[in-house]
Amino acid sequence: MSDIEDRVRKIVVEHLGVEEAKVTENASFIDDLGADSLDTVELVMAFEEEFGIEIPDDAAETIQTFGDAVKFIKEAT
C-alpha cells in the first residue's frame, strides 16, 4: 500500500467517519461512504491541502471513488 493511499484513506476516514475497511478502491464517496455533495467538496479541499496540489472543479467532478482520488493525486504530485 502506498503512502499516498494511506494518507488519502486517513482523510476519508476522518472526514466521513467511516470504517477503514470500507474505504476500498471502488468505494464511491457518495453511494458507498455516505458523503453528501458538500462532503465531496470538503474532501477535495482536504486533498488539496494535504498534498499541496490544486484540483480544478472539472477534475474534482471526475473523482467519484477512493481509487479515483488516489489516481488523480498520484498523477498530480
Added chain:
Amino acid sequence: MFDLTGKCALVTGASGGIGGAIAAALHDAGATVGLSGTREAPLQELAGKLGERSHVLPCNLGDPEAVAALPKQAAEAMGSVDILVNNAGITRDNVFMRMSDDEWSQVIDVNLTAAFRLTRGVLRGMMKSKWGRIINVTSIVGATGNPGQGNYAAAKAGLVGMSKSLAAEVASRNITVNAIAPGFIETAMTDKLNDDQRGALLSQIPVGRMGKAEEIAAAALYLASAEAGYVTGSTLHVNGGMAML
C-alpha cells in the same frame, strides 16, 4: 451581551453610514474588522476611530478581479474571515422604460454578483473552521418593490433567494446565512430630502421616524453572534413597521 472576541469580520460598504455602523458594532463586541469600500479616505477615518483590530481593505466591487482578490486579502490581514457582511450597494434609479442595460447591470453586478463572489470566496475558510456567519444587507424594496428601482429591487430580492439557498447548503457546517432588510434609514442620502418629501415618507412609517444606522448594526451584531446560531435563511426586517413581513 454578544461577544465576538476572536472573530474576524469583513464588512463591505464600510465607507457608508450603515456599513460603518455595522463595522463599529462588531468591533465594539470584540471582533477584528476588515473595512472594505471604494473610497479609501472614509475607511481610513473609520479605522482611525476604531483603533486596534481594524484593517482597511479598499475594493471596487464593480471590478471582478478585485472582488475575487478581496477574501484572500482579508484573510491575510486578519487571519481568517469568520463573518462576512455584504453591505455594499449602489443605486442607478430610472423609470423602467428608460432604464439602460448599463444601469441594470451595474446594480446587479455590485449589489448581487459581488456578494455572490465574495461569499463563495470566504466559504472555504468557514467550512474548514465549521463556523461562519454571512449577513446580506438587502432592502425593504426587495420585498415590496419601488417605482424607479426595478434594478435595485431585483438585486435585493436576489440576495434573499441567494441567502436562503446557501443557508440550506451550509447549515450542517454551523454556517448561517441571513439577510437584513432596512427600511428608510437616516443617511447622507435621506438628508437631502425636503420637508414635503420627508413628511410623505414619515406618514408611511408607523414608528413615525426614520431608522438609525445603529439600529441596523444591532441587527447585524445579533445575526453575527453565537446566540443566533439557530437563525438561518431568514430576513430580519428593520423598518419601523413600514412593511410588516
